[in-house]
Amino acid sequence: MTLRTLRRIVPAVCALAVAASARAQSNPGNSAANPYVGSVEAVPLTPGARQLSLDDAIKLGIENNLALTLAHEQQKTAAAEKLELANILLPNMSLHAETGVHEYNLEALGFHPSILGAFSGLLPPGTAIHLVTKVDVTNAQVNFSQALFNWAGYDVWRAAQAEQKASFYNAQSSRGLVVLNVGNTYLQALAAKAQADYARSLLNTDQTLLDQAHQEHLAGTAANLDELRARVQYQQQAQAVIAADDTFEKQKIALNRMIGLDPEQAIELTESAPYAELQPVSIDEARSEAYASRQDYQMLRQELRAAELERHATTHERFPTLSFGANWGVTGVSGEVYHETFAAVGTLSVPLFHEAEFRGDADVAAAQLDQIRARMRDLTAKIDQQLRDSLLDLQTAEETVKVAKSNVDLATTALDQTQQRFTAGIADNLPVAEAQSTLAAAQTQYVTSVLALNQARLGLARNLGIVDTQYKSYLQGGTPPALKSDKAAGMPKSGF
Secondary structure, three states: OHHHHHHHHHHHHHHHHHHHHHHHHOOOOOOOOOHHHOEOOOEOOOOOOEEEOHHHHHHHHHHHEHHHHHHHHHHHHHHHHHHHHHHHOOOEEEEEEEEEEEEEEOOOOOOOHHHOHHHHOOOOOOOOOOOEEEEEEEEEEEEEEEEEEOHHHHHHHHHHHHHHHHHHHHHHHHHHHHHHHHHHHHHHHHHHHHHHHHHHHHHHHHHHHHHHHHHHHHHOOOOHHHHHHHHHHHHHHHHHHHHHHHHHHHHHHHHHHHHOEOOOOOEEEOOOOOOOOOOOOOHHHHHHHHHHHOHHHHHHHHHHHHHHHHHHHHHHOOOOEEEEEEEEEEEEEOOOOEEEEEEEEEEEEOOOOOHHHHHHHHHHHHHHHHHHHHHHHHHHHHHHHHHHHHHHHHHHHHHHHHHHHHHHHHHHHHHHHHHHHHHOOOOOOHHHHHHHHHHHHHHHHHHHHHHHHHHHHHHHHHHHOOHHHHHHHHHOOOOOOOOOOOOOOOOOOOOO
């Protein structure tokens, strides 16, 4: 029974961990399919705009995100199921008491009326013996039992401890994914805000050019076509501002949903899109960091440990078990003299005819162990692939940002020069419109590239397993932290 109970616990934790990443990537905007975009409760609405930094958003996400809440509940479930298995090794004590009236048929128990005469001389004169008699009996006793030797049970207990640690690492992995998702959503909102600011700045420029073209047309120094062209450019940019503002508001709604703020809560992002050089990391350093810090890797190690212990338990099922039981109590006729009773029994159980069951348990445990080993090999290769992808993404994003920033500078200079030519009357405003379109495209590309760079940094921190503690350092271009021990802080300790 104990092995079957453990086999019920192991797949539950494994399934949650394997499905977490898939849920985070499938249908990302639906909290029914992806709990990482949902929250368990809404923070009360406060008047005015709430100042929200990246740290504040991540803190609220950790407190209220639905996926992390579910992971913590799964962790509690694993701890509770470990306590259930503790009874394999712990002593057990119970108190039993009863009183009642019992009716006995002595003839049915073998006392024939013909032999009752043999007892008549032992009883006081005038005493009658009835074949059907009633007795009011009371007894009470304390029972104690203890498993002295149960090797398979001890293996199951240690496997349950490993599964509890696995559930802890699963919760920590969910925490890291929450930080990654909240950080990305905050960065997307910053990018939308920057895009809206750029669009509004260009709109102000278009307004100035439109006013200038209108005045020149009234003065007769410019054709009506220039004013019409300026008005079209202004209205197109006004549409771009409306679209950018709409995108920004939607990003803030998504952020509110993810971190548990009231849907009507107005927020004001206090951060600016970070951009700084990040010290390069070699693939060997990244791989060592990931093996020491990634929670999914540590979780799978604990699951492998649990599967190995369960496989040992199937072998140790064949071993004899030794247990001790005792009781002490009193019994007697109610209201009369009570007599003390006690028992002390040692039991040695040797399984003889359970070979089919034992072989079945062993085959199931071996198959489960092979599955986890295959998953471990796959995860090792996956970590290497993810790290290489992240480093390439980071290198590409850094180069793209440099080029995009140069393009913005060049486009800004080009627009300034065309504006000067138009103001001096050397050319019409068609080159101005073209230069402004070029600048708008360059600004959009720059915003997109900075967003991609910061998301690549968060992705690298996530693949290293340190996004929940080092996200700020990576966004600000800090130095990667020293390798962490595989003994994570807060990991549940052994014991009952």
